[in-house]
Amino acid sequence: MLKMFRIIGRNIRDAFRSIFRNFSLSVASISCITITLIVVALALILSSNFDNFTKLMKEDFTIVVFLDNKIDQVGIEQVEMEIEKLENLDSYEFESKEKIAASLMQTSDIFKNIMKDWESTNNPLQDTFLVKVNEVEKIKTTANEIKNIEGVSVVKYGEGIVEKLLAVFNNVEKALVIIVIALTFVTAFLITNTIKLTIFSRKKEIEIMRLVGASNINIELPFVIEGLFLGILGALIPVIMVIYGYANIYINFDGQLFSPFVQLVHPEPFIYFISLGLCGIGIIVGMMGSLIAVRKYLKI
């Protein structure tokens, strides 16, 4: 047990030493990790923000249910009961025709003049329910269900536009996922290859290790630990850029991109997740890259 700790302790020390002794090679590996991780970070931030944007947009989709003009209080309650039974219901809100008239009257004097004499009997407006759904993709079905409720005259949900927007969102989301996955693979490939090149120049070291009786694990361990440190060092700059850079962008843009429609993801805890992810990718790829590269020169 003690022996194992000694071996691991030595390996950590040797990993540090060897990073400095092979300084130019370490710099090559670290900068490769840094650059690729910056690209990955950008892709992650972009796709997260897009995801956030579509989520907020989807939350805003509303079905407006206009009731018959002649409906009475009992009828309204019955419609409300039916709406409550909807499977896809997220929330709903009732707006009486009086309330709508009142709010319209506030917007302009013309409306005020026309509407001030309206009573509940001669108010031509319609009572409405504003219905929000859980799954926007099923908004059409839900709208049709509402249409069939007795006492409902018209249902509006932005037909046509909603479907088109959803299709666009879906495609862009898919494309972003593919880009992030592809980028991760490219990162892994690039880093592995760079480390392979640096380890190639240390073939002699591996050969001598074998000659003096190092087992395969003895040989792999220092390189894997070195890969871990390379990964951490390589993730350093991207992490700093994400934490300070994104927070600054968020503050400077007031949390929105050009218009209130595009809300940016709040930096906390978002930047910490991204940073953890970057460190994770750096460490895993660094260690795996080293292991794969070393194994090429071992007889397994």
Added chain:
Amino acid sequence: MELIRIKGVDKQYNNGVTAIYDLNLKVKKGDFIFVIGASGSGKSTLIKLLYREEKPTKGQIIVGGIDVAKLKNNKVYKLRRKLGIVFQDFKLLPKLNVFENVAFALEMYGNPMSEVRNKTLKALELVGLKNKAKQYPDKLSGGEQQRVAIARAIVNGPKLLLCDEPTGNLDPDTSYEILKVLEVINNLGTTVIMATHDREMVNKFKKRVIVLDNGKLVKDYEKGSYVDAEDV
């Protein structure tokens, strides 16, 4: 006591060249053996078979109780820890100093720091380089570099020291010094097998001499009975 037994060994390389043909050999503990022969006679192959860099095509090789031919690749280290190897080109790590080059092997096995220090300094003292422990290999002469390599090979107290042309790059005086060091190591109980071209050294140091010719063992002179270089 027998340290090495080689029985009916053939070694054919993948390119079809047969480097060793029907080799039989027994080596006692504490022996000092010169393996001589022209280039391509199979000297290096014999050394490589002994430290399991190459596997025999046929036959049996036992080194210190380990059946070398049956040893799996990932178990080779078990054999290597029982022996030391010295090469013509020293194979030192240029970025480690003399002490670190010698301590390299011991550290990997997880020995305590104090033990690593003691054993390393002892090995360096034996080869006469204790005062150069902090130097880097490129600051040393060829003979000194080879002595560092020898110190590394014996630091773990191996039963067997294999040398593949250790004096091939060195002038006669330096070669003589290296042989002297090897003789001291041999006198301390380590079996030494050395492949060499160096007639002068073979003549000077009266040891057991094995002559290889085209992969065959053609002569086996007992200690002291080899007189001249006509076979080399």
